[in-house]
Amino acid sequence: MSVLIHINGYPGAGKLTLGRRLAEAIGGKLVDNHSIYNLALALTEMKSPAYFETLRAVRVIAFQRVLELPPLTPVVVTNAHMTDSDWGNENWDAWADLARQRGARLLVVVLDCQADELDRRIASPERAARRKLTDPAQFTGARTGRMLIDRGGDATLRFDTTGLSPDEAFSRVLAFVTEERAQPAGG
Template structure:
């Protein structure tokens, strides 16, 4: 399976992705592992930036395709329906799941904008080269919608009042249910 976690910055994608990959014996491809090189060496949203993202994604996808088919993959992203890049990247992940013969499980983490702002300024985010200025991302505040299409199964919920532990258990339950359903087929 390929579990694609999509959420606004600060929703808890990386924490969830790390825990989930470990719990299901999978590999994690978090969005920062692909974005960090482009962010470090190119101008944000320039042609070189997107070229770098596509090259890093191609390398990551090649390695995913080389994994044993039974190895689950967990991916994290922050993609909105109104973003050309977000839609392109989302389609690439969905295509990867098909090429791999994997079920695509989509997990969308919504969160209250004020809570996202509170989480984004957390000091541990800066150490991981993550967004720390709420003004740089206004997606949730401006009503931008997270992509949630193309999955074989989708779980969408609000993490505002949930701890990381509660979020993890909700998603793990969803994944385990989908694993069991796939095993019965």
Template structure:
């Protein structure tokens, strides 16, 4: 199975993903593992950046296809429509194709939290050090022109983790996907 954690920056995707991978004995592929190569060696948003990210994603997904089918994989990303970029939709299509090639279910868990919790999380030193989005105004602008989506998943559900510890949120997701067999 593939479990995709979607949500706006600061929603807890990576933190919950780490907990979820531990619970399920899954592999975790965070979107920044792929994006950081592009950030490191190209100009962000350039044609070379997207070419690099596509190449890294292709290698990572090829390795996922080599894993035994019983090994779950947790992926994180912000999948949106709108805002002038089709790259998030392209990335989601690649995830759908990965599930089809792997012959497995694709569960989309969208994480959400209150604006106050998101603002608090955005400002953490770890986000800044990891070169993740940490500017509330930039996020507000993105949220004003884009919408989260997960069309094509086998099943999908939203999880509000405003008041949930990451371990409890991960346990709720694990119970949800476990319910599907």
């Protein structure tokens, strides 16, 4: 069965590491949030009208390419979207609509993580080389009291990555995805 796996989590929760491993393990394609955001971050002022226009334009191209994939090719998506964000809700709904257009089951994986561990991970030097957020202070206030979006999936797995190794997190998600892919259509 075709699946779109949407991994949502705060910066530093392990989305990209997990997404890469999962896409490779299941023969899927990965569209991580940085592949959508980097052009807007490089060429526009963050959260300006041009920034959101750029994000939408890049998303349109990405969606066209996803729709051109063979129908059974799994798609793994990473994002950091909160319930109180207009952009987050718009983008989340767009990905859910894309899953429906592909006739795919939408599997939602939400990665929680304790704030002090997120701060430690965000400050990791290897993040800078990947054009990722590296200053925990830039995100600390932005996550306070905010909930990650987890709605609309055909199945949802939510867990805390704080004390888990990347291998342990990957094993949990792979087991979830394997089980859900075995479900009959509409199951």
